[in-house]
Structure formats: structure tokens, C-alpha cells
Amino acid sequence: MTKNKLEITDTTTGEKIKEAARKVFTKKGYAATRTRDIAEEAGINLALLNYYFRSKEKLFDIVMRENMQQLLIGLRSVLYNETTTLLHKIKAIVSNYINLLRKHPDLPLFILSEIKANPDKFAMNIGARTLLLKSHFFKQVKETGKGKINPIQIIINIIGLTVFPFIASPLLKHVGDLNQKEFDALMKERKKMIPIWINGMLKVK
Amino acid sequence: MTKNKLEITDTTTGEKIKEAARKVFTKKGYAATRTRDIAEEAGINLALLNYYFRSKEKLFDIVMRENMQQLLIGLRSVLYNETTTLLHKIKAIVSNYINLLRKHPDLPLFILSEIKANPDKFAMNIGARTLLLKSHFFKQVKETGKGKINPIQIIINIIGLTVFPFIASPLLKHVGDLNQKEFDALMKERKKMIPIWINGMLKVK
DNA sequence: GTCTATAATTCGATAGAC
DNA sequence: GTCTATCGAATTATAGAC
Numbered sequence: 406m407t408k409n410k411l412e413i414t415d416t417t418t419g420e421k422i423k424e425a426a427r428k429v430f431t432k433k434g435y436a437a438t439r440t441r442d443i444a445e446e447a448g449i450n451l452a453l454l455n456y457y458f459r460s461k462e463k464l465f466d467i468v469m470r471e472n473m474q475q476l477l478i479g480l481r482s483v484l485y486n487e488t489t490t491l492l493h494k495i496k497a498i499v500s501n502y503i504n505l506l507r508k509h510p511d512l513p514l515f516i517l518s519e520i521k522a523n524p525d526k527f528a529m530n531i532g533a534r535t536l537l538l539k540s541h542f543f544k545q546v547k548e549t550g551k552g553k554i555n556p557i558q559i560i561i562n563i564i565g566l567t568v569f570p571f572i573a574s575p576l577l578k579h580v581g582d583l584n585q586k587e588f589d590a591l592m593k594e595r596k597k598m599i600p601i602w603i604n605g606m607l608k609v610k
Numbered sequence: 611m612t613k614n615k616l617e618i619t620d621t622t623t624g625e626k627i628k629e630a631a632r633k634v635f636t637k638k639g640y641a642a643t644r645t646r647d648i649a650e651e652a653g654i655n656l657a658l659l660n661y662y663f664r665s666k667e668k669l670f671d672i673v674m675r676e677n678m679q680q681l682l683i684g685l686r687s688v689l690y691n692e693t694t695t696l697l698h699k700i701k702a703i704v705s706n707y708i709n710l711l712r713k714h715p716d717l718p719l720f721i722l723s724e725i726k727a728n729p730d731k732f733a734m735n736i737g738a739r740t741l742l743l744k745s746h747f748f749k750q751v752k753e754t755g756k757g758k759i760n761p762i763q764i765i766i767n768i769i770g771l772t773v774f775p776f777i778a779s780p781l782l783k784h785v786g787d788l789n790q791k792e793f794d795a796l797m798k799e800r801k802k803m804i805p806i807w808i809n810g811m812l813k814v815k
Numbered sequence: 816g817t818c819t820a821t822a823a824t825t826c827g828a829t830a831g832a833c
Numbered sequence: 834g835t836c837t838a839t840c841g842a843a844t845t846a847t848a849g850a851c
Binding site: 644645646656657660664665666 | 843844845846847848
């Protein structure tokens with residue numbers, strides 16, 4: 406939730422290639438990406454790409470690892486803070502992720518597609534699981550819902566309400582007849598509304 | 611919301627190939643799919659696939675068109691029914707889509723990925739837009755929210771809460787430590803809960 | 816209609832000069 | 834480190850026999 410690694414503009418050749426790879430992979434997915442496109446985007450030669458990263462797959466793994474880290478950076482400090490209210494945490498999570506996704510709208514669809522395409526590669530360390538399940542945040546959700554609602558459902562809703570519009574943006578823009586500016590305004594409004602909606606879910610019934 | 615075209619088991623060779631193509635395309639995406647895989651899945655030869663459908667892309671277009679239709683079948687009759695309440699419509703939409711997605715969980719991620727990869731190909735007829743915007747359902751959402759809430763936000767939420775868990779299921783199963791059976795139980799529960807949550811959103815604030 | 820064999824192309828990766 | 838040129842594998846598509 407702090408600094409944005411995806412925006413560092415390093416000038417070394419290796420970094421130039423990685424940034425080009427991130428851009429092309431994220432836009433087209435692993436299978437549809439040609440290493441030639443990455444080389445062109447980076448303004449270097451195809452051979453040089455293999456010189457630096459040995460193979461398409463190794464380059465992909467590095468880029469993807471950094472993408473995942475990007476999404477988790479700062480999350481722990483929010484989830485495990487024992488001095489803030491649940492509502493405060495929800496506001497922080499939603500607001501920070503919407504800010505991030507407005508800068509990198511292709512990220513979630515890309516990551517979820519690649520996880521589905523290769524679940525074993527992302528057979529994540531138990532850490533990702535415990536990060537959520539052992540957190541103070543999770544306890545707060547459980548307590549606030551007090552047996553009336555499965556906390557997992559609330560987690561799904563927070564993430565879904567936040568992330569889904571970016572995943573479906575081409576569709577939403579079309580059926581909702583929205584241009585980029587209007588879409589962006591909707592996302593800004595959601596930063597305010599999602600915590601209110603979630604709060605309602607925790608009290609309903 | 612009625613019959614399920616994806617489940618028709620036609621015995622003609624053309625249909626066998628189409629069903630195999632749907633299965634492989636949906637699982638792996640267009641770029642990662644090899645026509646050889648489709649042929650093998652269909653139990654026929656690679657040459658025969660081209661004999662029937664001329665090219666990988668033409669076969670894909672046909673399958674995708676049917677997939678999209680599948681998602682819209684029966685929707686019009688719900689959206690334009692002037693005799694049912696808004697809550698009743700929401701229940702019908704959510705329940706029917708969750709039922710469909712439990713049978714075809716890969717469908718949304720596949721379709722949204724391919725739309726993003728090739729937005730021009732899906733430059734849909736104005737029909738898809740007006741189907742929603744001119745509907746009685748949309749009027750009801752607008753009225754019920756009475757200026758306090760943008761109806762588009764509510765639409766996003768209905769679809770997002772319904773579809774997102776299927777898009778993110780590999781991730782959810784991992785971080786939530788859920789097996790398929792538990793995941794399925796959550797989705798069943800959401801059929802009941804989503805209309806309640808949406809109802810809360812329409813009254814809040 | 817269905818098959819085997821192969822042409823034609825694309826793409827990841829490497830050899831080798833500078 | 835960086836380039837040009839090319840190899841070799843994979844893949845779509847087709848030719849031609851049955």
C-alpha cells in the first residue's frame with residue numbers, strides 16, 4: 406500500500422526488458438506474447454532478451470513474481486494492525502487497491518488468467534493463506550458478523566466489489582455506454598461506497 | 611434462463627468438434643489452444659477439423675458466439691417482465707447465473723479474457739447495450755435507488771458479486787483453504803445472500 | 816467424409832561476428 | 834553487451850489417397 410514498484414523506471418538494459426515484458430505479458434497473456442514483441446517494445450534485439458533471461462518462461466516468472474509482490478506490499482501492515490477499526494481497514498484496503506488498479510487496470514485479469522492456466526506454478530507458500538486467515542482483520546470480520554455471516558463471504562465481497570469492475574471493464578464500458586473518464590469517475594465513487602455497502606452486509610439479517 | 615445449449619450432445623461430427631473446441635478453448639484460452647488438442651478431444655483427425663471449419667479462428671468465432679448467446683438466453687424475459695418486483699428479478703438473475711456457473715465455472719474468465727484480447731472483434735451490436743438500458747429492470751433499479759445511487763453501480767455489484775468468485779476460484783480455494791465441495795456450498799449460500807445484500811445497498815444512505 | 820503425409824509459417828533459442 | 838543470421842521445434846493448414 407506504499408510505493409509502487411511497477412513504476413520504477415530503471416535505465417539498465419535488464420530493467421528495460423523487464424518493463425517491456427511486464428507491459429506485453431500483462432496486455433496479451435503469456436501464450437499470446439511473442440518474445441519478439443517484448444524485444445521491440447524494449448527497443449533491443451531478440452537475442453539480447455535470451456542473453457539476459459535465458460528463456461521466455463524465466464522472464465515471465467520474474468515479472469509475475471514482482472506483480473504478485475506488488476499486490477501484497479503493505480497489505481500485511483493493514484491486516485495486522487490491532488489499533489484500527491474494521492471499517493477503517495476496509496476503507497484502506499479498498500481505497501489503496503482502487504488507486505493501484507486505476508494505474509494498472511490489466512493486472513487482475515492477467516494474474517487470475519495465468520493462475521488458472523498454471524495453478525501448480527502458483528501453488529503458493531502457505532504464507533499467502535495464513536496472511537489472511539491469521540490476521541486481526543479476519544478476526545474482526547468474524548466477530549462483527551457474529552455467526553450470522555461466513556467471514557469468507559465478506560472477504561469475497563470486498564475483493565469482488567473492488568476488483569471485478571476492472572476485470573470486466575471492456576464489457577462494462579460497452580453495455581453501460583461509458584468512456585474512460587466516466588468509468589474512472591465510477592471507480593472513484595466506489596472507493597467511498599464499497600465500505601458503506603460492506604458495512605451494511607455486516608449488520609443485515 | 612431456460613434450456614442449456616452447452617449441454618446438447620449432438621452426435622454429428624461437426625457438433626462433436628464444436629463441443630471439443632468449446633471445452634479446450636474455455637480451459638486454455640485461444641492462444642494456448644492447439645487445434646491438435648481439439649481434434650484429439652473430439653476423437654477425430656486434425657485435417658477433419660479444417661475440413662469442417664476452415665481455420666482455428668473461424669471455429670473459435672462460432673464457439674464464442676454460442677457462448678455469448680448462452681449467457682443472454684432467457685435474460686430478456688426476466689429484464690423486461692413488468693409484472694415482477696425488482697427483488698424478484700434480482701433473485702432470478704443471481705440464482706440462474708450461479709446455477710449456470712456451477713456447471714460452467716470457466717466461462718466468465720474465458721470470455722472476459724478474450725474480449726480484452728480482441729475488443730474490436732466483440733464490438734457488439736447496439737443490442738447488447740439497449741437490452742439492459744431500456745429494460746424494465748433498469749427502470750426499477752433507478753427508481754428504487756431514487757437519485758441516491760447510480761444504477762450502473764448496482765448492476766456492477768449484482769454481476770460482480772455473482773461472477774467474481776468463479777473468476778477467482780483458484781485463488782479463493784487456496785487462500786480460503788477450501789475444497790471444491792466447500793466452495794460449492796459457499797456459492798449455494800450466495801444465491802440466497804446476494805439479493806439481500808443488494809437490497810441493503812438500495813436502501814442504505 | 817476421413818485419413819496420412821507434408822507443405823508453409825511462426826516462434827523460441829542459439830551461434831558467432833563485432 | 835549487442836547485433837545479424839539461422840537453426841530447430843511446434844503448429845496451422847492443405848494436398849491427395851481411400
